[in-house]
Amino acid sequence: MPPTFPFFTDVNPNVVAVLDCASFAHMFDMELVEKRNVLVGDFMPSVKFTGDLRACAYLDTAEPKHAQLKNFATDILKRSSRSWTANLTTELDTMWTSIESSLSSEGSASYVVPLQKFLFNFLTKSLLGADPASSPEIAKSGYTMLDTWLAVQLMPTVSINFIQPLEEIFLHSFPYPFALVSSGYGKLAKFVETQCVEVLERGKTEFGLTDEEAIHNLLFILGFNAFGGFSVFFRSLVSVIGNDSKLQESLREEVRENTNGSSALSFESLTRLDLVKSVVYETLRLNPPVPLQYARARRDFELRSHNSAYQIKKGELLCGYQKLVMRDSNVFDDPETFKPERFMGDEGGELLNYLYWSNGPQTGSPSESNKQCAAKDIVCMTACLFLVHLFTRYDSVTFDSSSVTGVVKAK
Numbered sequence: 001m002p003p004t005f006p007f008f009t010d011v012n013p014n015v016v017a018v019l020d021c022a023s024f025a026h027m028f029d030m031e032l033v034e035k036r037n038v039l040v041g042d043f044m045p046s047v048k049f050t051g052d053l054r055a056c057a058y059l060d061t062a063e064p065k066h067a068q069l070k071n072f073a074t075d076i077l078k079r080s081s082r083s084w085t086a087n088l089t090t091e092l093d094t095m096w097t098s099i100e101s102s103l104s105s106e107g108s109a110s111y112v113v114p115l116q117k118f119l120f121n122f123l124t125k126s127l128l129g130a131d132p133a134s135s136p137e138i139a140k141s142g143y144t145m146l147d148t149w150l151a152v153q154l155m156p157t158v159s160i161n162f163i164q165p166l167e168e169i170f171l172h173s174f175p176y177p178f179a180l181v182s183s184g185y186g187k188l189a190k191f192v193e194t195q196c197v198e199v200l201e202r203g204k205t206e207f208g209l210t211d212e213e214a215i216h217n218l219l220f221i222l223g224f225n226a227f228g229g230f231s232v233f234f235r236s237l238v239s240v241i242g243n244d245s246k247l248q249e250s251l252r253e254e255v256r257e258n259t260n261g262s263s264a265l266s267f268e269s270l271t272r273l274d275l276v277k278s279v280v281y282e283t284l285r286l287n288p289p290v291p292l293q294y295a296r297a298r299r300d301f302e303l304r305s306h307n308s309a310y311q312i313k314k315g316e317l318l319c320g321y322q323k324l325v326m327r328d329s330n331v332f333d334d335p336e337t338f339k340p341e342r343f344m345g346d347e348g349g350e351l352l353n354y355l356y357w358s359n360g361p362q363t364g365s366p367s368e369s370n371k372q373c374a375a376k377d378i379v380c381m382t383a384c385l386f387l388v389h390l391f392t393r394y395d396s397v398t399f400d401s402s403s404v405t406g407v408v409k410a411k
């Protein structure tokens with residue numbers, strides 16, 4: 001796995017690839033594996049990108065700081081759930097209004113920037129309890145500051161499908177200096193320090209964190225976990241429903257029947273929206289937003305796939321490739337096909353045990369003793385509410401790769 005030769009002399013590019021559901025499940029067993037510094041592989045971006053400290057996602061469960069930070073993240077989510085749906089409605093309305101206005105003047109509207117602005121405003125308000133509008137510079141450029149901060153630290157590891165071997169030689173051969181993004185990151189950190197006083201105080205008093213730990217972990221949760229994750233996920237969600245008018249019709253019918261045309265989003269309304277939920281799960285199955293997961297063997301053990309067993313040695317790095325694991329034909333019938341109703345009914349519900357996008361089964365519970373995404377449930381609910389909002393506001397929307405090309409408003 002990248003990155004490697006010639007400048008990453010201390011990075012070992014060898015991994016044990018884990019490619020079916022049975023073998024991938026070993027990566028959730030914290031007795032067997034450790035997750036210290038392996039978020040993106042054997043390579044770890046400089047801690048300068050995270051305020052000279054290791055953020056929660058880089059910590060192993062055996063490190064006491066992991067429990068403190070994971071509980072802090074869970075608390076942030078719990079508290080933000082009060083304002084989550086109200087912020088979501090407001091920011092989605094703003095996004096669609098801006099898309100509609102470009103659409104009427106130009107005939108088509110790129111949704112990339114409006115989607116990023118929506119996510120930045122919605123997540124900053126909900127997770128941090130801070131309004132970007134309180135700082136004109138953050139309101140205008142906060143989302144691009146996060147984009148560049150993410151790109152520069154991850155560039156050595158991500159594939160941009162540029163001609164090989166040029167991509168390996170020019171993009172994956174050296175780390176990029178923090179200096180390229182230090183100014184933007186500094187401004188974001190200052191914004192968190194001055195605008196998120198209440199959350200930071202709780203970090204200190206209830207979770208025993210220092211100011212610096214709370215600030216940089218908040219920023220990591222906002223920028224890396226939430227903004228980074230949703231930016232990728234929502235683009236695949238949009239492309240899945242994009243040109244499928246039959247699927248849009250079925251989703252619209254389900255949404256309208258169960259929400260009585262009310263435009264107020266609520267978590268409770270989701271109970272009855274089985275197709276909406278199944279479409280969200282199926283999107284996560286075929287397009288896992290974080291396609292690679294890593295874990296290092298804590299000790300020697302036997303790793304079983306569906307049809308074989310392998311001896312893993314202590315210290316070896318396992319690399320789970322979600323895109324293949326989620327197409328495991330022993331578990332998922334006709335795995336390459338997007339089946340909107342796959343996760344419906346009792347049998348569909350059983351399959352949630354094998355939906356792994358969050359670094360754990362969809363039926364699992366994130367906790368301080370595992371490394372499952374703290375926002376496993378709210379991420380899915382938010383995607384469902386995105387669809388509910390869309391089909392309450394519109395009868396249909398047509399998209400091409402990165403643009404909205406037409407909307408039919410709800411009659």
Ligand code: HEM
Binds near residue numbers: 367
């Ligand atoms: C679509 C959005 C999201 C995706 C796709 C996503 C995905 C993931 C994945 C795959 C991991 C495990 C990484 C690994 O160890 O290999 C993870 C961890 C984590 N995520 Fe999410 N996430 C999303 C949103 C969020 C949000 C909104 C939060 C807000 C609190 C969050 C908080 C965390 C935390 C704190 C961890 C580290 C867990 C630990 O260290 O035990 N994530 N996420």
